Amino acid sequence: MVALLYRIKQFLNALWPSVRDSEYTWIYRELSEAEATLFTRQTLTDQRHALDVAYDIQNQKRFIEMTYGSKDYQNLLHAALLHDCGKALIALHLWQRIFIVLFGHFPANIKKEILAQRSLLTKTLIIYQQHPVWGKRLAFKAGVNPDIQTFILNHHAPTSPKEKILYMADNRN
Template sequence: MFYRIHQFWQAIHPIITEDELAWVISLLPAPSLALFQGQPLPEQRHALDVAQDLWSSGIRDSHLLIAALLHDCGKTRYPLQLWERVAIVLLQKAPRKIWHTLSRSSLPLAASLQAAEAHPLWGAEMASHLGLDPRIVELIREHHTPHSQEGYLLYQADNRH
Protein backbone atom coordinates (compact mmCIF):
# COMPACT_ATOMS: atom_id res chain seq x y z
CA MET A 1 0.00 0.00 0.00
CA PHE A 2 2.83 2.42 0.83
CA TYR A 3 4.26 2.08 -2.68
CA ARG A 4 0.89 3.22 -4.11
CA ILE A 5 1.00 6.33 -1.91
CA HIS A 6 4.57 6.94 -3.10
CA GLN A 7 3.44 6.37 -6.70
CA PHE A 8 0.59 8.86 -6.26
CA TRP A 9 2.99 11.44 -4.76
CA GLN A 10 5.37 11.03 -7.70
CA ALA A 11 2.47 11.49 -10.11
CA ILE A 12 1.75 14.84 -8.49
CA HIS A 13 5.39 15.93 -7.99
CA PRO A 14 7.57 14.08 -10.53
CA ILE A 15 11.24 14.99 -10.68
CA ILE A 16 13.90 13.73 -13.06
CA THR A 17 17.44 14.78 -12.23
CA GLU A 18 20.04 15.83 -14.80
CA ASP A 19 21.99 12.64 -14.09
CA GLU A 20 18.89 10.52 -14.67
CA LEU A 21 18.14 12.31 -17.93
CA ALA A 22 21.74 11.80 -19.04
CA TRP A 23 21.33 8.07 -18.33
CA VAL A 24 18.13 7.98 -20.40
CA ILE A 25 19.86 9.78 -23.28
CA SER A 26 22.75 7.30 -23.13
CA LEU A 27 20.34 4.37 -23.49
CA LEU A 28 17.80 5.56 -26.03
CA PRO A 29 18.47 5.65 -29.77
CA ALA A 30 18.02 9.23 -31.05
CA PRO A 31 14.57 8.79 -32.65
CA SER A 32 13.11 7.24 -29.51
CA LEU A 33 14.24 10.04 -27.20
CA ALA A 34 11.41 12.21 -28.56
CA LEU A 35 8.99 9.37 -27.81
CA PHE A 36 10.20 9.25 -24.20
CA GLN A 37 10.11 13.02 -23.79
CA GLY A 38 6.67 13.20 -25.42
CA GLN A 39 5.22 11.41 -22.41
CA PRO A 40 3.90 13.49 -19.52
CA LEU A 41 6.51 13.97 -16.79
CA PRO A 42 4.79 11.51 -14.37
CA GLU A 43 4.93 8.81 -17.09
CA GLN A 44 8.60 9.62 -17.76
CA ARG A 45 9.31 9.28 -14.03
CA HIS A 46 7.46 5.95 -13.91
CA ALA A 47 9.31 4.63 -16.98
CA LEU A 48 12.63 5.72 -15.49
CA ASP A 49 11.79 3.96 -12.22
CA VAL A 50 10.98 0.76 -14.12
CA ALA A 51 14.25 0.93 -16.08
CA GLN A 52 16.27 1.71 -12.95
CA ASP A 53 14.61 -1.21 -11.18
CA LEU A 54 15.80 -3.54 -13.94
CA TRP A 55 19.28 -1.96 -13.93
CA SER A 56 19.62 -2.30 -10.17
CA SER A 57 18.74 -5.99 -10.45
CA GLY A 58 21.67 -6.50 -12.81
CA ILE A 59 19.89 -6.25 -16.16
CA ARG A 60 22.14 -4.75 -18.85
CA ASP A 61 20.16 -5.87 -21.92
CA SER A 62 19.76 -2.64 -23.90
CA HIS A 63 16.59 -3.86 -25.63
CA LEU A 64 14.90 -4.53 -22.29
CA LEU A 65 16.05 -1.22 -20.80
CA ILE A 66 14.84 0.73 -23.85
CA ALA A 67 11.50 -1.09 -23.71
CA ALA A 68 11.24 -0.17 -20.03
CA LEU A 69 11.75 3.50 -20.84
CA LEU A 70 9.13 3.39 -23.60
CA HIS A 71 6.67 0.77 -22.34
CA ASP A 72 3.86 3.27 -21.64
CA CYS A 73 4.45 5.62 -24.59
CA GLY A 74 1.17 4.43 -26.13
CA LYS A 75 -0.68 6.26 -23.37
CA THR A 76 0.07 9.50 -25.21
CA ARG A 77 -2.62 8.59 -27.75
CA TYR A 78 -5.29 8.96 -25.07
CA PRO A 79 -3.98 11.07 -22.18
CA LEU A 80 -5.64 10.32 -18.85
CA GLN A 81 -6.47 12.63 -15.99
CA LEU A 82 -5.02 11.77 -12.59
CA TRP A 83 -8.42 10.60 -11.28
CA GLU A 84 -8.71 8.21 -14.24
CA ARG A 85 -5.26 6.77 -13.57
CA VAL A 86 -6.15 6.27 -9.90
CA ALA A 87 -9.42 4.56 -10.87
CA ILE A 88 -7.58 2.26 -13.28
CA VAL A 89 -5.04 1.23 -10.63
CA LEU A 90 -7.87 0.49 -8.18
CA LEU A 91 -9.91 -1.42 -10.76
CA GLN A 92 -6.92 -3.60 -11.63
CA LYS A 93 -7.46 -5.27 -8.26
CA ALA A 94 -11.14 -5.95 -9.00
CA PRO A 95 -12.38 -9.13 -10.68
CA ARG A 96 -11.73 -9.03 -14.44
CA LYS A 97 -15.47 -9.21 -15.12
CA ILE A 98 -15.99 -5.81 -13.46
CA TRP A 99 -13.27 -4.23 -15.62
CA HIS A 100 -14.78 -5.81 -18.74
CA THR A 101 -18.31 -4.65 -17.89
CA LEU A 102 -17.23 -1.08 -17.09
CA SER A 103 -15.04 -0.80 -20.19
CA ARG A 104 -18.02 -1.75 -22.37
CA SER A 105 -20.44 0.60 -20.58
CA SER A 106 -21.52 4.15 -21.42
CA LEU A 107 -19.82 5.55 -18.31
CA PRO A 108 -17.18 8.26 -18.84
CA LEU A 109 -14.54 5.88 -17.47
CA ALA A 110 -15.18 3.33 -20.23
CA ALA A 111 -12.94 5.03 -22.80
CA SER A 112 -10.18 5.35 -20.20
CA LEU A 113 -10.33 1.62 -19.46
CA GLN A 114 -10.26 0.83 -23.18
CA ALA A 115 -7.20 3.08 -23.57
CA ALA A 116 -5.51 1.33 -20.64
CA GLU A 117 -6.07 -1.98 -22.42
CA ALA A 118 -4.89 -0.70 -25.81
CA HIS A 119 -1.82 1.31 -24.83
CA PRO A 120 0.67 -1.60 -25.13
CA LEU A 121 -0.41 -2.15 -28.75
CA TRP A 122 -0.36 1.59 -29.47
CA GLY A 123 3.11 1.91 -27.95
CA ALA A 124 4.39 -1.03 -29.99
CA GLU A 125 3.02 0.58 -33.16
CA MET A 126 4.73 3.87 -32.29
CA ALA A 127 8.05 2.12 -31.62
CA SER A 128 7.77 0.11 -34.83
CA HIS A 129 7.02 3.27 -36.80
CA LEU A 130 10.30 4.74 -35.49
CA GLY A 131 12.13 1.67 -36.77
CA LEU A 132 13.13 0.36 -33.35
CA ASP A 133 14.37 -3.20 -33.08
CA PRO A 134 11.50 -5.72 -33.34
CA ARG A 135 12.48 -7.16 -29.95
CA ILE A 136 11.91 -3.76 -28.31
CA VAL A 137 8.58 -3.46 -30.12
CA GLU A 138 7.50 -6.89 -28.88
CA LEU A 139 8.54 -6.15 -25.28
CA ILE A 140 6.43 -2.98 -25.32
CA ARG A 141 3.50 -4.93 -26.80
CA GLU A 142 3.68 -7.66 -24.15
CA HIS A 143 4.42 -5.59 -21.05
CA HIS A 144 0.97 -6.33 -19.58
CA THR A 145 0.69 -9.87 -20.94
CA PRO A 146 4.24 -11.25 -21.04
CA HIS A 147 5.08 -14.06 -23.45
CA SER A 148 8.83 -14.15 -22.87
CA GLN A 149 11.25 -14.17 -19.96
CA GLU A 150 12.30 -10.59 -20.75
CA GLY A 151 8.65 -9.57 -21.02
CA TYR A 152 7.99 -11.07 -17.61
CA LEU A 153 10.91 -9.13 -16.11
CA LEU A 154 9.47 -5.92 -17.56
CA TYR A 155 6.00 -6.83 -16.30
CA GLN A 156 7.31 -7.42 -12.78
CA ALA A 157 9.32 -4.18 -12.69
CA ASP A 158 6.33 -2.23 -14.03
CA ASN A 159 4.11 -3.66 -11.29
CA ARG A 160 6.61 -2.62 -8.63
CA HIS A 161 6.28 0.98 -9.79
Protein backbone atom coordinates in the same frame (compact mmCIF):
# COMPACT_ATOMS: atom_id res chain seq x y z
CA MET B 1 0.91 -2.67 4.80
CA VAL B 2 3.75 -2.76 2.25
CA ALA B 3 1.21 -2.58 -0.61
CA LEU B 4 -0.44 0.44 0.98
CA LEU B 5 2.88 2.27 1.38
CA TYR B 6 3.72 1.44 -2.24
CA ARG B 7 0.40 2.92 -3.42
CA ILE B 8 0.92 6.06 -1.31
CA LYS B 9 4.40 6.52 -2.82
CA GLN B 10 2.98 5.91 -6.28
CA PHE B 11 0.25 8.51 -5.69
CA LEU B 12 2.72 11.12 -4.42
CA ASN B 13 5.01 10.50 -7.41
CA ALA B 14 2.02 11.02 -9.71
CA LEU B 15 1.11 14.28 -7.95
CA TRP B 16 4.63 15.71 -8.05
CA PRO B 17 6.63 13.87 -10.68
CA SER B 18 10.13 15.06 -11.43
CA VAL B 19 12.99 14.06 -13.63
CA ARG B 20 16.45 15.39 -12.85
CA ASP B 21 18.66 16.97 -15.51
CA SER B 22 21.19 14.19 -14.94
CA GLU B 23 18.48 11.64 -15.79
CA TYR B 24 17.72 13.41 -19.08
CA THR B 25 21.45 13.43 -19.82
CA TRP B 26 21.51 9.67 -19.23
CA ILE B 27 18.41 9.19 -21.43
CA TYR B 28 19.98 11.06 -24.35
CA ARG B 29 23.18 9.08 -23.93
CA GLU B 30 21.44 5.69 -23.56
CA LEU B 31 18.70 5.94 -26.19
CA SER B 32 18.84 6.61 -29.90
CA GLU B 33 17.50 9.97 -31.02
CA ALA B 34 14.20 8.39 -32.14
CA GLU B 35 13.85 6.50 -28.84
CA ALA B 36 14.63 9.63 -26.82
CA THR B 37 11.92 11.46 -28.74
CA LEU B 38 9.42 8.73 -27.80
CA PHE B 39 10.53 9.00 -24.18
CA THR B 40 10.16 12.78 -24.01
CA ARG B 41 6.70 12.70 -25.63
CA GLN B 42 5.44 10.89 -22.53
CA THR B 43 3.95 12.86 -19.66
CA LEU B 44 6.29 13.73 -16.82
CA THR B 45 4.45 11.15 -14.68
CA ASP B 46 5.09 8.43 -17.26
CA GLN B 47 8.72 9.52 -17.69
CA ARG B 48 9.28 9.22 -13.92
CA HIS B 49 7.62 5.79 -13.90
CA ALA B 50 9.67 4.65 -16.91
CA LEU B 51 12.89 5.73 -15.21
CA ASP B 52 11.95 3.85 -12.05
CA VAL B 53 11.24 0.72 -14.10
CA ALA B 54 14.58 1.16 -15.90
CA TYR B 55 16.41 1.44 -12.56
CA ASP B 56 14.71 -1.80 -11.52
CA ILE B 57 16.04 -3.43 -14.70
CA GLN B 58 19.51 -2.00 -13.99
CA ASN B 59 19.41 -3.62 -10.56
CA GLN B 60 18.93 -6.97 -12.33
CA LYS B 61 21.70 -6.39 -14.88
CA ARG B 62 23.97 -9.19 -13.68
CA PHE B 63 21.17 -11.78 -13.69
CA ILE B 64 19.82 -10.67 -17.09
CA GLU B 65 23.24 -10.64 -18.76
CA MET B 66 24.19 -14.02 -17.28
CA THR B 67 20.87 -15.57 -18.31
CA TYR B 68 20.10 -13.88 -21.63
CA GLY B 69 23.13 -11.82 -22.66
CA SER B 70 24.02 -8.14 -22.80
CA LYS B 71 21.93 -7.46 -25.93
CA ASP B 72 18.76 -8.60 -24.18
CA TYR B 73 19.71 -6.54 -21.14
CA GLN B 74 20.04 -3.42 -23.34
CA ASN B 75 16.73 -4.21 -25.06
CA LEU B 76 14.99 -4.62 -21.69
CA LEU B 77 16.50 -1.38 -20.42
CA HIS B 78 15.31 0.53 -23.49
CA ALA B 79 11.89 -1.14 -23.33
CA ALA B 80 11.60 -0.11 -19.67
CA LEU B 81 12.10 3.51 -20.71
CA LEU B 82 9.57 3.24 -23.55
CA HIS B 83 7.02 0.66 -22.40
CA ASP B 84 4.24 3.22 -21.79
CA CYS B 85 4.99 5.47 -24.79
CA GLY B 86 1.59 4.58 -26.28
CA LYS B 87 -0.08 6.58 -23.51
CA ALA B 88 1.38 9.73 -25.09
CA LEU B 89 -1.30 9.55 -27.78
CA ILE B 90 -4.05 10.25 -25.23
CA ALA B 91 -2.99 11.75 -21.93
CA LEU B 92 -4.64 10.37 -18.80
CA HIS B 93 -5.63 12.61 -15.91
CA LEU B 94 -4.59 11.64 -12.40
CA TRP B 95 -8.14 10.56 -11.50
CA GLN B 96 -8.11 8.21 -14.52
CA ARG B 97 -4.83 6.66 -13.37
CA ILE B 98 -6.30 6.15 -9.91
CA PHE B 99 -9.42 4.60 -11.41
CA ILE B 100 -7.33 2.13 -13.44
CA VAL B 101 -5.52 0.97 -10.30
CA LEU B 102 -8.75 0.69 -8.32
CA PHE B 103 -10.56 -1.07 -11.17
CA GLY B 104 -8.19 -4.01 -10.82
CA HIS B 105 -9.57 -4.58 -7.32
CA PHE B 106 -13.29 -4.34 -8.18
CA PRO B 107 -15.48 -7.46 -8.01
CA ALA B 108 -16.09 -9.13 -11.38
CA ASN B 109 -19.76 -8.11 -11.54
CA ILE B 110 -18.91 -4.41 -11.13
CA LYS B 111 -16.13 -4.66 -13.71
CA LYS B 112 -18.56 -6.25 -16.15
CA GLU B 113 -21.14 -3.51 -15.53
CA ILE B 114 -18.61 -0.71 -16.10
CA LEU B 115 -17.28 -2.34 -19.27
CA ALA B 116 -20.81 -2.71 -20.65
CA GLN B 117 -21.40 1.06 -20.47
CA ARG B 118 -20.30 3.71 -22.91
CA SER B 119 -18.77 6.18 -20.51
CA LEU B 120 -15.60 8.07 -19.75
CA LEU B 121 -14.67 5.24 -17.38
CA THR B 122 -14.95 2.71 -20.20
CA LYS B 123 -12.90 4.95 -22.51
CA THR B 124 -10.27 5.21 -19.76
CA LEU B 125 -10.02 1.42 -19.61
CA ILE B 126 -9.79 1.16 -23.40
CA ILE B 127 -6.89 3.62 -23.40
CA TYR B 128 -5.17 1.56 -20.72
CA GLN B 129 -5.80 -1.72 -22.56
CA GLN B 130 -4.67 -0.38 -25.95
CA HIS B 131 -1.58 1.61 -24.98
CA PRO B 132 0.80 -1.36 -25.50
CA VAL B 133 -0.46 -1.76 -29.10
CA TRP B 134 -0.18 1.98 -29.70
CA GLY B 135 3.29 2.01 -28.15
CA LYS B 136 4.49 -0.80 -30.40
CA ARG B 137 3.14 1.08 -33.41
CA LEU B 138 4.91 4.30 -32.37
CA ALA B 139 8.14 2.35 -31.79
CA PHE B 140 7.82 0.69 -35.20
CA LYS B 141 7.31 4.06 -36.91
CA ALA B 142 10.38 5.39 -35.07
CA GLY B 143 12.49 2.46 -36.30
CA VAL B 144 12.99 0.97 -32.84
CA ASN B 145 14.53 -2.51 -32.63
CA PRO B 146 11.80 -5.20 -33.17
CA ASP B 147 12.72 -6.94 -29.88
CA ILE B 148 12.04 -3.71 -27.97
CA GLN B 149 8.76 -3.34 -29.86
CA THR B 150 7.75 -6.81 -28.66
CA PHE B 151 8.63 -5.96 -25.07
CA ILE B 152 6.46 -2.83 -25.33
CA LEU B 153 3.57 -4.79 -26.83
CA ASN B 154 3.65 -7.53 -24.19
CA HIS B 155 4.53 -5.57 -21.05
CA HIS B 156 1.12 -6.26 -19.49
CA ALA B 157 0.78 -9.82 -20.79
CA PRO B 158 4.23 -11.42 -21.00
CA THR B 159 4.63 -14.46 -23.25
CA SER B 160 8.22 -15.31 -22.32
CA PRO B 161 10.48 -15.28 -19.25
CA LYS B 162 12.35 -12.22 -20.64
CA GLU B 163 9.08 -10.32 -21.06
CA LYS B 164 8.14 -11.26 -17.52
CA ILE B 165 11.21 -9.39 -16.24
CA LEU B 166 9.80 -6.14 -17.65
CA TYR B 167 6.29 -7.02 -16.46
CA MET B 168 7.50 -7.57 -12.89
CA ALA B 169 9.64 -4.40 -12.88
CA ASP B 170 6.64 -2.42 -14.17
CA ASN B 171 4.42 -3.83 -11.42
CA ARG B 172 6.99 -3.03 -8.72
CA ASN B 173 7.13 0.58 -9.83
